[in-house]
Amino acid sequence: MVKDNFPLIFEISKPGRIGYSLPEIDVPETDIDRLLPEDYIRTEEPELPEVSELDIIRHYTALSKRNHGVDSGFYPLGSCTMKYNPKINEDVARLPGFAHIHPLQDESSVQGALELMYDLMEHLKEITGMDEVTLQPAAGAHGEWTGLMLIRAYHEANGDFHKTKVIIPDSAHGTNPASATVAGFETITVKSNEFGLVDIDDLKRVVGSDTAALMLTNPNTLGLFEENIVEMAEIVHAVGGKLYYDGANLNAIMGKARPGDMGFDVVHLNLHKTFTGPHGGGGPGSGPVGVKKELIPFLPKPVLVKKNNEFFFDYDRPQSIGRVKPFYGNFGINVRAYTYIRTMGPDGLRQVTENAVINANYMMRSLAPYYDLPYDRHCKHEFVISGRRQKKLGVRTLDIAKRLLDFGFHPPTIYFPLNVEESMMIEPTETESKETLDAFIETMIQIAKEAEENPEIVQEAPHTTVVGRLDETKAARKPILKYVRE
Amino acid sequence: MAFRYLPMTEQDKADMLAKIGVETVDELFSDIPENVRYQGRLRLKEAKSEPALYKELSDLAAKNVNVKNFTSFLGAGVYDHYIPSIVDHVISRSEFYTAYTPYQPEISQGELQAIFEFQTMICELTGMDVANSSMYDGGTALAEAAMLATGQTKRRTILISEAIHPEYKEVVKTYAKGQKLQVEEVPLNNGVTDIESLKNQLTDDVACVLVQYPNFFGRIESLREIEPVVHGNHSLFIVSANPVALGILTPPGKFGADIVTGDAQPFGIPQSFGGPHCGFFAVSKKFMRKIPGRLVGQTTDENGNRGFVLTLQAREQHIRREKATSNICSNQALNALAASVTMTALGKKGIREMAIGNIQKANYAKNVFKQNGFEIVYDGPSFNEFVVKLDKPVEGLTSYLLQSGVIGGYDLGKVDPKYAGQMLVCVTEIRTKEEIDTFVEKVRAYHHG
Ligand SMILES: Cc1ncc(COP(=O)(O)O)c(C=O)c1O
Numbered sequence A: 001m002v003k004d005n006f007p008l009i010f011e012i013s014k015p016g017r018i019g020y021s022l023p024e025i026d027v028p029e030t031d032i033d034r035l036l037p038e039d040y041i042r043t044e045e046p047e048l049p050e051v052s053e054l055d056i057i058r059h060y061t062a063l064s065k066r067n068h069g070v071d072s073g074f075y076p077l078g079s080c081t082m083k084y085n086p087k088i089n090e091d092v093a094r095l096p097g098f099a100h101i102h103p104l105q106d107e108s109s110v111q112g113a114l115e116l117m118y119d120l121m122e123h124l125k126e127i128t129g130m131d132e133v134t135l136q137p138a139a140g141a142h143g144e145w146t147g148l149m150l151i152r153a154y155h156e157a158n159g160d161f162h163k164t165k166v167i168i169p170d171s172a173h174g175t176n177p178a179s180a181t182v183a184g185f186e187t188i189t190v191k192s193n194e195f196g197l198v199d200i201d202d203l204k205r206v207v208g209s210d211t212a213a214l215m216l217t218n219p220n221t222l223g224l225f226e227e228n229i230v231e232m233a234e235i236v237h238a239v240g241g242k243l244y245y246d247g248a249n250l251n252a253i254m255g256k257a258r259p260g261d262m263g264f265d266v267v268h269l270n271l272h273k274t275f276t277g278p279h280g281g282g283g284p285g286s287g288p289v290g291v292k293k294e295l296i297p298f299l300p301k302p303v304l305v306k307k308n309n310e311f312f313f314d315y316d317r318p319q320s321i322g323r324v325k326p327f328y329g330n331f332g333i334n335v336r337a338y339t340y341i342r343t344m345g346p347d348g349l350r351q352v353t354e355n356a357v358i359n360a361n362y363m364m365r366s367l368a369p370y371y372d373l374p375y376d377r378h379c380k381h382e383f384v385i386s387g388r389r390q391k392k393l394g395v396r397t398l399d400i401a402k403r404l405l406d407f408g409f410h411p412p413t414i415y416f417p418l419n420v421e422e423s424m425m426i427e428p429t430e431t432e433s434k435e436t437l438d439a440f441i442e443t444m445i446q447i448a449k450e451a452e453e454n455p456e457i458v459q460e461a462p463h464t465t466v467v468g469r470l471d472e473t474k475a476a477r478k479p480i481l482k483y484v485r486e
Numbered sequence B: 001m002a003f004r005y006l007p008m009t010e011q012d013k014a015d016m017l018a019k020i021g022v023e024t025v026d027e028l029f030s031d032i033p034e035n036v037r038y039q040g041r042l043r044l045k046e047a048k049s050e051p052a053l054y055k056e057l058s059d060l061a062a063k064n065v066n067v068k069n070f071t072s073f074l075g076a077g078v079y080d081h082y083i084p085s086i087v088d089h090v091i092s093r094s095e096f097y098t099a100y101t102p103y104q105p106e107i108s109q110g111e112l113q114a115i116f117e118f119q120t121m122i123c124e125l126t127g128m129d130v131a132n133s134s135m136y137d138g139g140t141a142l143a144e145a146a147m148l149a150t151g152q153t154k155r156r157t158i159l160i161s162e163a164i165h166p167e168y169k170e171v172v173k174t175y176a177k178g179q180k181l182q183v184e185e186v187p188l189n190n191g192v193t194d195i196e197s198l199k200n201q202l203t204d205d206v207a208c209v210l211v212q213y214p215n216f217f218g219r220i221e222s223l224r225e226i227e228p229v230v231h232g233n234h235s236l237f238i239v240s241a242n243p244v245a246l247g248i249l250t251p252p253g254k255f256g257a258d259i260v261t262g263d264a265q266p267f268g269i270p271q272s273f274g275g276p277h278c279g280f281f282a283v284s285k286k287f288m289r290k291i292p293g294r295l296v297g298q299t300t301d302e303n304g305n306r307g308f309v310l311t312l313q314a315r316e317q318h319i320r321r322e323k324a325t326s327n328i329c330s331n332q333a334l335n336a337l338a339a340s341v342t343m344t345a346l347g348k349k350g351i352r353e354m355a356i357g358n359i360q361k362a363n364y365a366k367n368v369f370k371q372n373g374f375e376i377v378y379d380g381p382s383f384n385e386f387v388v389k390l391d392k393p394v395e396g397l398t399s400y401l402l403q404s405g406v407i408g409g410y411d412l413g414k415v416d417p418k419y420a421g422q423m424l425v426c427v428t429e430i431r432t433k434e435e436i437d438t439f440v441e442k443v444r445a446y447h448h449g
Helices: A053-065 A087-093 A111-128 A140-157 A177-184 A201-208 A229-238 A293-298 A333-369 A397-404 A433-455 A453-460 A470-478 B010-020 B050-062 B085-091 B109-127 B138-153 B168-179 B195-201 B225-234 B285-290 B315-324 B333-371 B393-403 B435-448
Strands: A132-133 A165-169 A187-188 A211-214 A244-246 A264-268 A287-290 A303-307 A310-314 A383-386 A423-426 B158-160 B182-186 B205-213 B235-239 B259-263 B279-283 B298-299 B306-310 B375-377 B385-389 B422-426
Touching: A053 B085, A053 B109, A053 B333, A087 A333, A087 B050, A111 A287, A111 A303, A111 A310, A111 A333, A111 B050, A132 B333, A140 A177, A140 A211, A140 A244, A140 A264, A140 A287, A140 A293, A140 B168, A165 A177, A165 A264, A165 B050, A177 A187, A177 B138, A187 A201, A187 B010, A187 B285, A201 A244, A211 A229, A211 B109, A229 A244, A244 B225, A264 A453, A264 B285, A333 A383, A333 A423, A333 B010, A333 B259, A333 B385, A383 B315, A397 A423, A397 A433, A433 A453, A433 B010, A453 B279, B109 B298, B109 B306, B109 B333, B138 B168, B138 B235, B138 B259, B138 B279, B158 B168, B168 B182, B182 B195, B195 B225, B205 B333, B225 B235, B279 B285, B333 B375, B333 B385, B333 B422, B393 B422, B393 B435
Parallel strands: A165 A187, A165 A211, A211 A244, A244 A264, B158 B182, B158 B205, B205 B235, B235 B259
Antiparallel strands: A132 A287, A264 A287, A303 A310, A383 A423, B259 B279, B298 B306, B375 B385, B385 B422
16 A cells, blocks of 8 residues: 555645535524623634535545454454444434434433333343343443442442452453542452462452452453352452452353353443444443442432333432433443344344354464463453564564554454463454454464564564554654644 | 354354364353353343344334424533534444554554544634543543542542533532542522632632533633632633534633533534533643543654554553543544534534524524513523523423424423523524524413413
8 A cells, every 4th residue: 555644634624615504594693792792702713624525525535444444354352342333233323213312302202212221221131130230331441430339339338438449350451440440449459370360369368348349350351261250259248348240251151141140249331342332443332330239229310210111210319329421321322232132132142152252262272373372271252362482583462463454454452461471362253254263363373484484574564554653652752632733 | 043243154163163172162161150150041032133123123213202303492411403414424434433442553544543633623622732532421521620630639629610511510429429529519690600609619629610611501601700710729720611612702721721621412423312422621731641531643654654643541541550540441432533524524614603603593592582571591691502481380391392393491490499490492503593483482372371
């Protein structure tokens, strides 16, 4: 592909061009100076672009071609569940009766929307084995914080103000400790053992009467199922702590195991992962939270209830932690997730999990001869390999990631888990075919060979992208965060 | 049963299991202890074919009154504006909507550049130095601004104007609870934040003062008068702004705001029953390294070509973990793109024209209400919202209007019983004179009927 300095929209702007069509002002007008105090009338125009409609379409079409999505090619970004985003979901979310309704309309005029939300909650309860669900949180991290706030409210309602610590494994995603901080907790790290699982002895050592919760994802971020989950639940429950489930990895267990049955008290889900909400280039997501009975009183308000086949919001929740978001959550994403669940049904969702796990194990076994496999056992929906063998040859995981770009693949996750050196977290998902997996495997094998025979080609990658490897240090040292006209 | 999203054939499965070295799929799940293995069949609704499901969900959607078929005068934080047709075409390009966070910049230049342009446009509108790539919504953005301020000043009280959106206020209070912070409301005087009360409430424990511009009741807050009072106390000045209004109003940055947040929903984002919308977060330069969420920065590649990357990531949770400036990870990128496309379409001229359309039409509606004998509560300069006083419960009016194809204003009695009988009316640029006249006529008929 040609390398170029692709223009910013501001650089193709030309005074006099317009790209809009506003309705006319058909009411008698008053001088603007008489409607607003002088100080409050803007004197400097905002430097927004002046372009025609075709300019805009060409600009964004060109930008889209400089972007890789699931529809463009394989995207095995571990922990993010980059599965196919069904098109019917997009159509349903755009129905005027879903897309163009106002959150403060009279409840009688939005019964269809409330019914959908209610039925989605019922489905999520069943899938997770929890007693109640709130759809309010906007994404996974928001759900984590909400869930931890619920746990805190629960402890405080019991007079347990000394429960100030949340235990989190060293393999956890960064949002877990960050959410604990925002919810006002102190984070205690528990180590992983040589099998990649939570070290039970270390857990016993750090757990105590000040433990508010243990926050886990199961399977964990190494893609391994925490086999001792029941014992861990007992250890935490014995000191009055709660068990929190990060649902980022639910794709691994649908119809096979339920967080509620494993002893988890609170769970958040990432509807933009397991349930096909499109990732949107970074969002929007949706992060519903499910809870066991004793935490229900603390759920964010309002709570959606059904009475005599009518749906309405209950605001009378004296023990609620309050609102975590204006209105009722990312409804548009919830509509997509609901459409997906109804497309798959109970057998389909179980099949999703089985195929995701087969795909992951197949890839893991195929790559094991060429890369280090730190934990050699069946994985669930994803697995972690290490590039430490290649590192000895001077090829870093980052180089391997960049080299994959030359073959049209999105690389795996490489910024975590932190407990594996030079980690590559690979999550193929169930929507990818064996042919795609094989092509990726072959490429990974080729890169491993290149690392031995011709490391420069890997170290200097990518070679075929619209820009070469970008200088991130420079970007951070002297940040340029907006366009400034010269 | 076969599913169209699952390409694995029986043969594939057999080959793959053989490669793995197991006989059955169940062996791959043998690490799930027997006592927690789910043995049943989930009690979910059965799978449906594409046409059958589409029909069912279309029928469900049709049960809702929507603002395309009805004439809406409802705002209160979510607005019915012009959405250029091109917006949905752009965000429907699957290279955008099926991508994730641009962790690999070389194959994500499209998204990164679009966000860089978004950051630029938000800075232009708000008059601030730095804007991030988006927050969940205006409410959580405001709450995060308050958190930034308390962290920065090491003070523990947040002063929040009573005229901030009530649901935003609730969100701020929930976030504050997490950090054991105090939130105190500043009362109003004729619908705007009361400066005298504010002065009395400013102690040396006040981290920040939060106001909304235009405020929840549609009034224009006196940022010029509030700013010196706030900064005189070494507190941070945080403004939650409606970005469309900034097409005509002096930007908060000009008045010395430290942080400007808000929701870009008015820029091409469907109301979607309250979400997903698009929070924005802009700061003055000195808070650049304190800003929550993702930032896109400009850099060069090895050949000196311009390119864009996620930057200043040392603030973020995946690096800093429990010491991060925020826990936000996924944001609202696709809606930021929608807002960018809309801001681009409007451009320098259109944004002003749109803002003026709102003011003119709302002002006309206000006058027609007055001419018909209604009291406008807190009369004075406003943007596209104002409060009408009724002698009858607003609830009855809402139902009455719905019967004739109109979504009425917001019943302020739901916010606080002290506002019973008051209706917050929103008139945007897309309402016509005829719709406004008919609306007032219907309100009058109900009122006198
Ligand atoms: C394991 C895990 N937990 C939590 C999150 C946070 O989710 P979100 O990005 O929706 O806030 C992620 C996703 O990035 C994740 O992979």
